[in-house]
Each structure stands twice: as structure tokens, then as C-alpha cells.
Amino acid sequence: MMIWSIAWKNLWRNRKRSLVVIVAVTIGIISGVLLVGIMEGWINQRLHDAIYNEVSHVQIHNKEYLKNEEIDLTIKNYDQLTNGIDSLKELAGRVNRTRIFAMANTPWANTGVIIYGVDPEKERQVTEIYKKIVPGGGRYPDKQSPADILISDKTAGLLKLKQYIITDGVIAKLKEERIRADILAKLEKHKDKRFRSPGDFREMLKQEFNKRELDKAGRLITEYALDYRLRNKIQVTFSDLRGTPVQGIFRVCGIYKTTNTGFDQTAVFVNAGELAKLYGGGEILNHEISILLKNIDDAGVVRDKLSRIADGNAVMTWKELAPDAALMHDFMIIYYFIFIGIIMLALAFGIINTMLMSILERTKELGMLMAIGMNRRRIFQMIMLETVFLTLVGAVAGMFSGWIITEILGKTGIHFSGWGEGFEAMGFAAKVYPVVSFGFFVFVTAMVVATAIISSLWPARKALRLNPLEALRTD
Amino acid sequence: MKILELKNVNKIYNSTEVKVHAVNNVSLDFEEAEFAAIVGPSGSGKTTLLNLIGGLDMPTSGEIIIDGTNLAELKPSQLIDFRLNNIGFVFQSYNLVPVLTARENVEFIMTLQKWPKQKKDERTLELLTAVGLGDRINSRPAKLSGGQQQRVAVARALASRPKFVLADEPTANLDSRAATNLLEIMKKLNQEERITFIFSTHDPRVVKMAHRIITLEDGKVVSDDNRE
Ligand SMILES: Nc1ncnc2c1ncn2[C@@H]1O[C@H](COP(=O)(O)OP(=O)(O)OP(=O)(O)O)[C@@H](O)[C@H]1O
Ligand SMILES: [Mg+2]
Numbered sequence: 133m134m135i136w137s138i139a140w141k142n143l144w145r146n147r148k149r150s151l152v153v154i155v156a157v158t159i160g161i162i163s164g165v166l167l168v169g170i171m172e173g174w175i176n177q178r179l180h181d182a183i184y185n186e187v188s189h190v191q192i193h194n195k196e197y198l199k200n201e202e203i204d205l206t207i208k209n210y211d212q213l214t215n216g217i218d219s220l221k222e223l224a225g226r227v228n229r230t231r232i233f234a235m236a237n238t239p240w241a242n243t244g245v246i247i248y249g250v251d252p253e254k255e256r257q258v259t260e261i262y263k264k265i266v267p268g269g270g271r272y273p274d275k276q277s278p279a280d281i282l283i284s285d286k287t288a289g290l291l292k293l294k295q296y297i298i299t300d301g302v303i304a305k306l307k308e309e310r311i312r313a314d315i316l317a318k319l320e321k322h323k324d325k326r327f328r329s330p331g332d333f334r335e336m337l338k339q340e341f342n343k344r345e346l347d348k349a350g351r352l353i354t355e356y357a358l359d360y361r362l363r364n365k366i367q368v369t370f371s372d373l374r375g376t377p378v379q380g381i382f383r384v385c386g387i388y389k390t391t392n393t394g395f396d397q398t399a400v401f402v403n404a405g406e407l408a409k410l411y412g413g414g415e416i417l418n419h420e421i422s423i424l425l426k427n428i429d430d431a432g433v434v435r436d437k438l439s440r441i442a443d444g445n446a447v448m449t450w451k452e453l454a455p456d457a458a459l460m461h462d463f464m465i466i467y468y469f470i471f472i473g474i475i476m477l478a479l480a481f482g483i484i485n486t487m488l489m490s491i492l493e494r495t496k497e498l499g500m501l502m503a504i505g506m507n508r509r510r511i512f513q514m515i516m517l518e519t520v521f522l523t524l525v526g527a528v529a530g531m532f533s534g535w536i537i538t539e540i541l542g543k544t545g546i547h548f549s550g551w552g553e554g555f556e557a558m559g560f561a562a563k564v565y566p567v568v569s570f571g572f573f574v575f576v577t578a579m580v581v582a583t584a585i586i587s588s589l590w591p592a593r594k595a596l597r598l599n600p601l602e603a604l605r606t607d
Numbered sequence: 608m609k610i611l612e613l614k615n616v617n618k619i620y621n622s623t624e625v626k627v628h629a630v631n632n633v634s635l636d637f638e639e640a641e642f643a644a645i646v647g648p649s650g651s652g653k654t655t656l657l658n659l660i661g662g663l664d665m666p667t668s669g670e671i672i673i674d675g676t677n678l679a680e681l682k683p684s685q686l687i688d689f690r691l692n693n694i695g696f697v698f699q700s701y702n703l704v705p706v707l708t709a710r711e712n713v714e715f716i717m718t719l720q721k722w723p724k725q726k727k728d729e730r731t732l733e734l735l736t737a738v739g740l741g742d743r744i745n746s747r748p749a750k751l752s753g754g755q756q757q758r759v760a761v762a763r764a765l766a767s768r769p770k771f772v773l774a775d776e777p778t779a780n781l782d783s784r785a786a787t788n789l790l791e792i793m794k795k796l797n798q799e800e801r802i803t804f805i806f807s808t809h810d811p812r813v814v815k816m817a818h819r820i821i822t823l824e825d826g827k828v829v830s831d832d833n834r835e
Contacts, residue, residue: 145706504695504763505687
């Protein structure tokens with residue numbers, strides 16, 4: 133029977149009161165775990181997408197190109213540099229790209245784009261764009277059809293290549309999804325009519341259906357009726373090596389969509405060889421080398437190694453290329469502190485209050501304990517342990533439930549449908565898969581214990597100021 | 608052997624408008640294995656005197672020497688440990704920790720003194736059997752009668768083999784049968800363990816059982832009868 137065992141027993145003297153605090157701590161920790169889980173899920177997703185869709189681990193450009201982005205500012209000493217890269221033991225894959233600013237036109241609209249001239253097969257080793265083809269969005273480019281161009285859903289919208297059409301097939305699919313017959317009947321009226329923009333289609337839906345019906349079925353109807361104008365021609369215009377505007381025609385082979393609308397809005401992909409025919413000179417221009425490593429942590433080392441042989445080129449890591457993702461990644465620990473700190477601060481008040489009450493009730497008993505020889509250090513220990521137990525019980529329950537919930541949500545994902553578009557504009561997926569790391573649980577445990585100890589100081593000090601004579605007073 | 612010595616002890620309370628001379632120039636000696644009652648009318652200073660002897664309160668003047676140690680020379684923190692190792696206490700009420708069983712309450716003192724487990728268990732059982740609670744060792748205080756609780760308190764007070772046990776009106780909340788029973792147990796243990804008991808009381812039947820009766824009036828010792 134030690135001090136800690138008495139402390140544990142004291143915890144259950146006022147079962148109801150202790151349980152209230154424990155439940156509060158549990159709920160607090162669950163929300164903390166969830167919040168951080170969502171945050172971490174997002175950051176991991178953004179980090180993954182930034183690296184695997186956009187910037188890889190390390191990229192190399194001509195220093196001048198970074199400033200002016202002109203077509204003739206290609207990577208210097210390309211062969212020597214690539215030899216160096218290929219001998220890196222950290223290397224997982226590398227690609228080179230042509231990167232040209234251009235204007236893209238369809239007969240109905242135009243928009244500014246960045247054309248990436250790539251080797252589509254090689255790209256698969258470094259980027260995951262090939263996995264991002266939307267349903268009904270055609271296919272990834274290949275070398276057999278050299279005029280292929282892969283554009284994003286966003287660009288398709290801007291170029292008015294996103295159309296809507298209600299076919300028999302669409303109605304059949306909706307029927308399978310158990311959409312009500314009266315809704316389908318209303319759709320029949322618009323069968324085989326082509327809506328040339330998302331706006332037109334939405335207009336029709338609004339006229340035909342009330343809000344309740346739209347909430348229920350609107351998303352599915354829009355999804356199934358969507359009809360990209362694949363195989364449509366896109367004309368691109370840019371300045372060739374002599375500064376003369378040149379034009380080329382590509383055919384839309386596929387539509388991709390990443391989580392970052394900002395990236396999607398400009399990036400289009402074509403065969404590098406096909407692009408080279410347009411700007412002349414007979415050679416493929418290399419503006420960008422993108423390098424994927426086996427381990428993200430090696431990015432800094434690899435940059436330093438390559439910088440030594442880079443002359444005239446700039447070697448940058450993902451941290452410089454996607455500073456938003458890097459910043460969030462580096463600040464994760466700060467988010468931990470903010471979320472858990474606020475929760476702990478709120479809980480500290482409840483804990484202090486409960487412990488003060490508990491001590492007030494035990495004035496005589498504590499006085500008696502001091503009288504018979506329990507010294508201050510032990511009294512202090514006992515009160516502190518009681519507080520720590522009180523907090524820890526709730527924290528363990530909270531961490532366990534929080535962990536279970538995040539595990540489940542980590543599989544199913546949480547859809548932030550209402551805000552999805554806003555998030556995607558910032559590069560975040562509308563659907564998030566929360567994750568929490570083991571390190572976070574260690575962190576929460578440390579914070580909980582720290583909170584408990586700090587919260588116990590006041591009650592424990594109050595207990596110490598008691599006079600043992602209290603025990604003898606017979607009022 | 609002299610275990611406790613009071614030399615010209617005074618306690619004056621100035622806190623109220625009137626000055627109260629609660630203990631007035633008391634000088635007393637106690638030997639090993641005494642069984643002494645402190646009696647006197649209400650307000651005569653019994654509680655105050657016991658608190659001074661127990662190191663729970665400080666005299667205004669005079670010296671209290673326990674087994675050669677002058678209490679005035681101890682720092683507050685040392686005083687608590689001194690109490691732990693030298694003085695047993697039985698209070699009128701709130702004696703026991705409600706969340707602990709009878710056995711755990713008795714063990715508590717020895718745990719604070721870091722006794723080895725086996726010796727602790729032996730002593731606990733010995734004492735609880737001696738106070739007639741050998742069959743109730745795992746009961747919590749709430750499950751025990753007032754008399755039984757006071758017996759546990761006596762067992763606890765003796766657990767650490769103190770120099771003496773102080774008991775301020777230990778029978779005040781008990782009916783007369785339980786009171787006599789408690790006193791009999793105290794007396795028996797006083798003989799067996801050869802530990803001095805000093806207790807205050809109003810109860811004439813309890814007074815009868817004492818070997819030595821110290822009478823206080825207005826803080827002064829007016830008589831000190833040794834009936835052996
Ligand atoms: N803390 C205090 N402050 C001021 N006066 C006190 C204090 N404690 C006791 N007194 C006074 O000291 C005197 C002695 O009190 P004490 O409690 O020692 O008497 P007692 O003999 O124990 O009485 P009782 O039989 O009623 O328990 C009383 O006049 C009391 O009012
Ligand atoms: Mg009294």
C-alpha cells in the first residue's frame with residue numbers, strides 16, 4: 133500500500149464528480165485526436181500530392197529560366213548532369229521535361245497553360261498523374277498517338293470542353309442508383325440535349341427541380357451527365373526559339389484531376405517529341421529535370437551533391453518548390469501544441485476546480501494525516517498523483533477512442549462536401565483521410581501529464597497550508 | 608525512565624480581544640508505561656495541553672522534552688517526522704482514512720516509516736487481533752461501528768511503537784459500553800506494549816480506570832494523583 137494506491141482510491145471517493153471530469157477529458161482528447169488526425173491527414177495528402185503530382189523530391193532548372201521562363205533557357209551541361217544524377221544511390225527515378233508557356237484555344241474559349249513536353253511512359257516512374265484520370269475522362273497519353281494532349285478537368289471547363297448530356301445510358305444508371313421516377317421523368321424531357329457548360333446545365337436543373345430534390349440527386353445527375361469532349365482539337369500558340377509565334381494542334385486524349393486546382397488550371401501534358409517539331413531546332417529542349425528519391429529525407433543531401441556539379445543550374449528540393457506543403461509539414465508540431473494546448477487549458481480549469489473541491493471536503497482528514505506524521509512531500513505527492521490519475525484515466529480513454537475513430541475514418545475518409553471547392557483551390561482534397569502518428573500519442577501523453585502536474589500545484593499547495601490542528605477541532 | 612517532560616509550559620491565546628491563559632505554568636513528568644488521564648471542566652485547557660505535547664501547537668513559553676529532544680528545537684518539517692516516529696494519536700473523530708480498510712489504516716503509519724512488508728503484516732494482524740478486530744481487518748471504516756473505528760485508531764497509534772499515545776476524548780462519541788471496552792483495550796495494550804497513554808476525558812467511568820489522574824482548572828494543574 134503506497135501513496136499512489138491511496139491516491140487511486142481517493143479518486144473514486146466521489147465517483148460522479150470524478151467521472152464528469154474523466155468524461156470531459158475523454159471528449160477533449162477525442163476531439164484533439166480527431167482535429168490533429170484531420171490536420172495530419174490533410175498535410176500528408178498535400179505533401180504526397182505536391183511531390184507525386186507536382187514537384188517530385190528534387191528539381192533542376194537553368195537559373196535564368198527560373199527568372200524569365202523563356203524557351204531558350206534550357207538546362208546547362210545536360211548530359212554531364214544526368215550522368216551525375218543516374219549515379220546517385222538515393223535515386224528512385226528521374227524525368228526531363230520541356231516546359232513552355234502557351235495560349236490554348238478551342239473554338240469557344242481560350243486560356244493560358246504551361247505545356248509539359250514529356251515522355252509519358254517515363255513519367256509514370258516519377259509522377260502519379262497517370263492515376264488521376266477522371267472516370268469517363270479518356271486515357272493517359274501514349275507515344276502511338278503523338279498528337280495526344282492530357283488536360284485537367286479544370287482546363288476542360290475553361291476551354292468549354294465540359295458538356296452535359298442526358299442519354300438513355302445516363303437515365304439507366306440513375307435508375308440503378310434508385311433515383312425517383314418523377315425526377316427521371318423530368319430528365320427525360322431534356323434527353324440528348326447538349327448543355328455546353330456546367331452553368332447551362334445547372335440552370336436547367338434549378339428550373340426543373342426544387343432544392344430538396346437537388347440535394348438528393350443533383351450530384352449524381354451532374355456526375356453521370358458529364359460528357360467531356362474528348363478527341364476535340366486544342367490549338368496551342370507560343371513563341372519558338374527565334375521568338376516567332378508558332379501554332380500546333382493537339383487532340384484531347386484524357387482528363388485528369390488532382391487535388392490542387394491551382395496546378396490543374398495550367399498544367400497540360402503532350403509528347404515531348406511532338407512539341408519539339410513546333411519550336412524547331414530538331415532537338416528536344418530540357419527545361420526541367422524532376423527527380424524522385426527512395427527516401428524523402430535525402431532531398432537535402434541530394435540537392436547539396438548535385439549543386440556541386442550544377443553550374444548555371446539551380447537545384448531545388450520539394451521544400452523550395454512547394455513551400456506551402458513544406459511549411460505545413462514543418463509546423464505540424466505547432467498544430468499539435470495549439471490544438472492540444474487549447475483543449476488542455478480548458479480542461480485544466482475543470483481539473484483544478486474538482487481537486488480544490490475534493491481537498492476542501494477532506495480538510496479534517498488531511499489535517500489528521502499531517503498530525504499522525506504524513507509529511508508535506510507525501511501530501512503533495514498524493515494530491516498530485518490524484519490529479520494525474522484523474523486526468524490520465526480520461527486521457528487514455530480519449531486516446532484509445534480517438535485512435536479507433538481515426539482508424540475507421542482513415543479507411544472511409546471524411547468528405548467536406550460543402551467546402552470542397554474552397555479546399556481544392558488551396559491544394560487540399562475535399563475528402564480527407566485522418567491519420568495520427570504514434571509520436572502524436574506520445575506528445576498527448578506528455579501534455580496530459582504536464583497539464584495534470586501543473587493543475588495539481590494549486591490544490592496541492594492549498595492542502596499543504598492546512599493546519600493539522602484542524603483534525604482535533606471538534607466543532 | 609522519563610520519556611516526557613514539561614517545564615513551566617504556558618500557552619496564551621491573544622487572538623481574541625481577551626487574553627486566554629489556556630495552559631498556565633504546567634510542569635509534568637511522564638514515565639514509561641503510564642496510563643494517565645487528564646481531567647477538568649470544559650475550557651480548562653486539556654485539549655490545548657495535549658496539542659502542545661503532541662507538537663501540533665507551540666507553547667508561548669516553557670519547554671517540552673520528549674525522550675531528550677526539545678520540541679522547540681525542531682523545524683516544522685522535522686516535527687512531522689518526529690511525530691511519526693515518536694507519538695501515536697487517537698482523535699475524537701476523523702481518525703481513519705475512509706478509503707482504506709482497517710488493515711490498511713494500521714499499515715499506513717508503518718508504510719510511512721518504510722517497514723518491510725512481512726514485519727508490517729505481522730504487526731498489523733497482532734494489533735488488530737489485540738483490539739478484537741482480527742476478523743474485520745478488510746472492512747472499510749464505514750462498515751465499522753464508532754467503537755470499532757476507535758479501536759482501529761488505537762491499533763494504528765501503537766503500530767509504530769511510539770514513545771507514548773495521546774488521545775483527546777477518545778470516548779466522547781461512544782456509548783458507555785463501547786467507551787469502557789475501548790479503555791479496557793487501551794489498558795491491556797498499555798501493559799503488553801509498555802507504551803504510555805495520555806488521554807483526556809469527561810467520563811467518570813473512564814477516569815476510574817486511569818492509574819494517574821491529572822486535574823486541570825483554568826489551565827493550571829490543581830492535582831496529580833498517582834494511584835499505584
Ligand atoms: N485557537 C484558540 N484561540 C483562542 N482561544 C482558544 C483557542 N483554543 C482554545 N482556546 C481557549 O483556551 C481555553 C482552553 O481550551 P481547550 O480547548 O484546551 O479546553 P478543554 O479543556 O479541551 O475543553 P473541552 O473539555 O470543552 O474540550 C478555552 O478558554 C478556549 O476558549
Ligand atoms: Mg477539549
